[in-house]
Amino acid sequence: MSQPDPYTPTSGSAELKVEHYDLDLDYEVRPNRLTGHARLHVRVLTETSSIELDLCGLKVSQVLLDGTQTRYKQTRTKLVLPGRFATDQALIIDVDYRGKPRPRKGPWGAVGWEELSDGALVAGQPNGAATWFPCNDHPSDKSTYRCKVVLDSDYTAISNGELRQVTAEGSRTAWTWESDRPLATYLATVQIGAYRRGPIAAAAHPPARVPLGLACGEHQWQRAQDALAKQHAMLTVFERDFGEYPFSAYTVVVTDDELEIPLESQPLSILGANHLSPGWDSERLIAHELAHQWFGNSVTPRLWTDIWLNEGFASYAEWLWSEASGQLGADAHARAAHDRLASLPQNIVLADPSGPDMFDDRIYLRGALTLHALRMFSGEEMFFRVLRSWTAENRYGSVTTADFLDHAERVTGQPARSLLHGWLFEPMLPDLR
DSSP: OOOOTTTTTTTTOEEEEEEEOOOOOOOOTTTEEEEEEEEEEEEEEOOOOOOEEEOSSSSEEEEEEEEEEOOEEOSSSEEEEEEEOOEEEEEEEEEEEEOOOOOOOOETEEEEEETTTTTTEEEEETTTGGTTTTOOOTTTTEEEEEEEEEEETTTEEEESSSEEEEETTTTTEEEEEEEEEEEGGGGOOEESOOEEEEOOOOOOOOSSSSSSEEEOOOHHHHHHHHHHHHHHHHHHHHHHHHHHHHHHEEEEEEEEOOOOOOOOOEEEEEEEGGGOOHHHHHHHHHHHHHHHHHHHHHHTEEHHHGTTHHHHHHHHHHHHHHHHSSSSSSSHHHHHHHHHHSSSSOOOOOOOOGGGEEEEEHHHHHHHHHHHHHHHHHHHHHHHHHHHHHHHHHOOOEHHHHHHHHHHHHHHOHHHHHHHHHHEEEEEEEOOO
């Protein structure tokens, strides 16, 4: 990481890289009380007189630096460790903390740890990770994780990566998850509820190459199975179009609560009970969240200015699924999206939309249209070669818009940069020829 993110300038530090997080959490659901111990394996990137970690709304009780108790200062959003730190110095930082976690408010609403009617979820994008553990909350700082969560035994904890161990601790249960694939802090998650866990049946579709899992309340089980069975076919289509799925499994958590929007994490997504309804509106969201495993999770934007590399690609995946499943073709979706965008204000730049507008619907649609323009220009075979090689060459990495344009030009041998300039860098919507 070389610079603060301009859209979240008070989050993240350019002076350090976190290689690994070890999180030990004890959570009491009813009082919403979290007790945590975080061990961070850190590398200092540039000489500095202090290390700053992001932490909001939780009280630190002790900090160890390489096993020795150290001084610290806590502000509203930061944990500051004074000292003299050299370039490339390796450190282990242990932090004990506790409190009642709650979301932090910003231009995008409330993000971070949220209470449910009976459980909790984490909606970390873009800077909500600091509401439940001390971290370097920057999209380019990708780390491996181990997360152990102790809960009353009525509840299940789901986190990133693979479930390594479930152990009884008296009347409580410890759930230990590990992700050996690096992930950005905004994708780190804990989902807590009275969930049943199990595989998603393939039903009318041939089973996908990787296991698909479900976690939801018992009363939602069959409804969720029916709604999500098509993911087997979706994953097969997306592997054809985007290349090999980048993780070992994919899980969907369905909350009893209704959610305004679904949430992506790695390698899972979170849907509300309201996202299981039949029809295209729910089906497209299911496809969108699955596509984020390639675009956003495995291949992550280095800065939030390039969020279209997440949302435009996942939105275009909706159209590709529609086309592959015998519904409306991608071109028809593109024409309808272009008509809609043409009726809206032309005052947003896709490759730098501004912080408050980074989740504007126009980013999603215009990003998808940008890819459709590239597809029409380069042709079917070359377009999908661009996508598959993009995800393969940048797997588990961080990228920029400039990287994508360089890649498209190299793979196609065509001037993709000039072709896509108007879509990416001008506010006026180009024609869709």
